[in-house]
Amino acid sequence: MDVEAWLATFAEDAISEDPYGSPPMKGKDALSQFFNGIASAFETIDMRADQVFISGNAAAVKFTIAGRGKNGRDIKAEGIDVFEFDEAGLIQRLRAYWNPAAMIAELQS
Numbered sequence: 001m002d003v004e005a006w007l008a009t010f011a012e013d014a015i016s017e018d019p020y021g022s023p024p025m026k027g028k029d030a031l032s033q034f035f036n037g038i039a040s041a042f043e044t045i046d047m048r049a050d051q052v053f054i055s056g057n058a059a060a061v062k063f064t065i066a067g068r069g070k071n072g073r074d075i076k077a078e079g080i081d082v083f084e085f086d087e088a089g090l091i092q093r094l095r096a097y098w099n100p101a102a103m104i105a106e107l108q109s
Contacts, residue, residue: 001045003035011090018096019079041107042075043068050078059083069107077103 007028010016016025018034025034039045045067053060065077079098086092 001039001042003032003039006035007032009091010094011086011088011092014091014093016094016096018094019100020095020097041069043070043072057085059085065103071107071109073106073109075103075106 010028010031013027014031016031016034017023018025025031045065047063047065049061050064051062059082061081061083063079063081065075065079067075069075077098077100079096082095082097083091084093
């Protein structure tokens with residue numbers, strides 16, 4: 001739940017599509033708003049990398065998210081993130097492949 005630590009992993013001009021197909025978020029201000037919007041709905045959240053596949057300056061990560069919403073409901077979701085890194089090792093582009101609809105419905109109940 002540390003927005004500054006999370007943002008430190010991204011390049012200044014990073015682009016994130018989370019989930020893929022949604023309008024891209026560009027830059028740390030947009031990423032910060034996204035993070036804070038997610039974090040505000042959770043009491044606890046844990047994101048685990050189940051499998052990691054690396055190729056050149058990119059990585060695909062199969063993940064599981066588990067947490068408890070501020071409404072007291074337990075939430076679980078799975079998906080795949082695809083990262084592209086710059087020369088400094090920072091995330092330049094992120095594409096998240098998952099369907100957040102069920103999680104959002106649980107958080108809003």
